[in-house]
Amino acid sequence: MHETADQFVQHLFDLYGPIAVFGLLVIAGVGLHLPEDLIVIPAGWEIAAGKFPMFWTVLAAYLGVTGGDTLWFLVCRKFGGRLVGTHWFRKQAHPKRILQVKALYDRHGTWVLLVSRFIPGSRTVGVAVGGLVHLSWGVFLLVELSTAILSVGFQLGLGYAAQRGLSTSGPLHWVTIGVGAILVITIAVMLVAWWRRSKTGKARIPRARASWLREQRTGAASSK
Numbered sequence: 001m002h003e004t005a006d007q008f009v010q011h012l013f014d015l016y017g018p019i020a021v022f023g024l025l026v027i028a029g030v031g032l033h034l035p036e037d038l039i040v041i042p043a044g045w046e047i048a049a050g051k052f053p054m055f056w057t058v059l060a061a062y063l064g065v066t067g068g069d070t071l072w073f074l075v076c077r078k079f080g081g082r083l084v085g086t087h088w089f090r091k092q093a094h095p096k097r098i099l100q101v102k103a104l105y106d107r108h109g110t111w112v113l114l115v116s117r118f119i120p121g122s123r124t125v126g127v128a129v130g131g132l133v134h135l136s137w138g139v140f141l142l143v144e145l146s147t148a149i150l151s152v153g154f155q156l157g158l159g160y161a162a163q164r165g166l167s168t169s170g171p172l173h174w175v176t177i178g179v180g181a182i183l184v185i186t187i188a189v190m191l192v193a194w195w196r197r198s199k200t201g202k203a204r205i206p207r208a209r210a211s212w213l214r215e216q217r218t219g220a221a222s223s224k
Contacts (some may be wrong), residue, residue, distance in 0.1 A: 005038060013042065017050055022060040022067075030075060031092060035120070036065060037155055041083015044151025061156060066148045069127050073140055076131025081216040084132070093128040095213055101129045102208035110139055117147040133215060 012020035021043045028034045040061050046052040083089040084098070101122075104112045113135070116126025130140060144156070 005034060006042070009034070009042060013046060013052075017029055018043075018057045018060040021052075022064040025061065025064025026071065027070040029065070029070075029124075030072045031088070033091075036123070036151075037120070039164075040155040041159040044156035044161075045163040046159075047156065048163035051144060058152075058156060061152050062148060065152055066144055069123070069144055069148075070141070072124070073127050073131045073135075073144075076128045077134060078131075080128065080132045084213065085217050093125045095210075096207070097125045098129055098132070099207040099210065099213060101125050102133070102212060104208040105129055105133060106208060107206075110135070110143060113140070113143050114147055115147060117143075142168060155213040208212070 009020075009024065012024065021039060023041045024032070024034065025036065028036060028039065043052060043057050043061055047054050047057050080089075084113040101112060101116075110129070113126050113130050189202070
């Protein structure tokens with residue numbers, strides 16, 4: 001029996017409540033191919049519907065996100081050189097993406113980690129490269145713990161507002177839908193424009209030297 005991702009999440013929500021929120025987010029941080037928003041936004045919906053207690057759900061979501069990211073950072077910082085060539089690691093962070101993000105780290109430093117928290121699909125690679133370059137624990141935790149408050153709060157609020165809007169189909173509900181639709185369309189148009197530019201060679205994302213990635217592997221191999 002093959003369930004879709006949202007059915008899988010909902011099934012665990014029904015069984016375990018906020019504990020499922022925490023567990024799914026931690027596992028998603030280190031390998032489960034499940035977007036964070038697919039867990040946190042529905043959790044906000046469940047709060048608004050009165051099925052989940054607000055305090056414990058907010059706590060579970062925050063600790064799940066920060067716990068998963070911290071565990072992933074630890075794995076990449078301590079074992080990244082040994083894992084970077086494995087099929088499992090390549091599924092989490094492809095070498096091409098790693099080199100692109102490494103180039104951004106070289107140019108912008110810690111800001112890359114901060115910004116990646118708010119760009120869908122970028123957080124995993126951003127944290128991975130932070131671990132590979134041995135970003136200090138203090139800097140990582142400062143960025144992680146502070147930005148997670150914003151991202152988790154926003155996503156929970158989005159799910160909460162969506163449920164409330166559907167249950168009270170007043171003018172505010174339709175205004176919210178309209179604003180959301182405009183944002184989605186704007187982002188989609190920008191992504192399509194960037195993709196077309198990249199296909200014609202007008203937009204190139206810089207990459208770090210491939211030798212840096214090889215050094216990570218050989219350095220890990222020589223330390224065995």
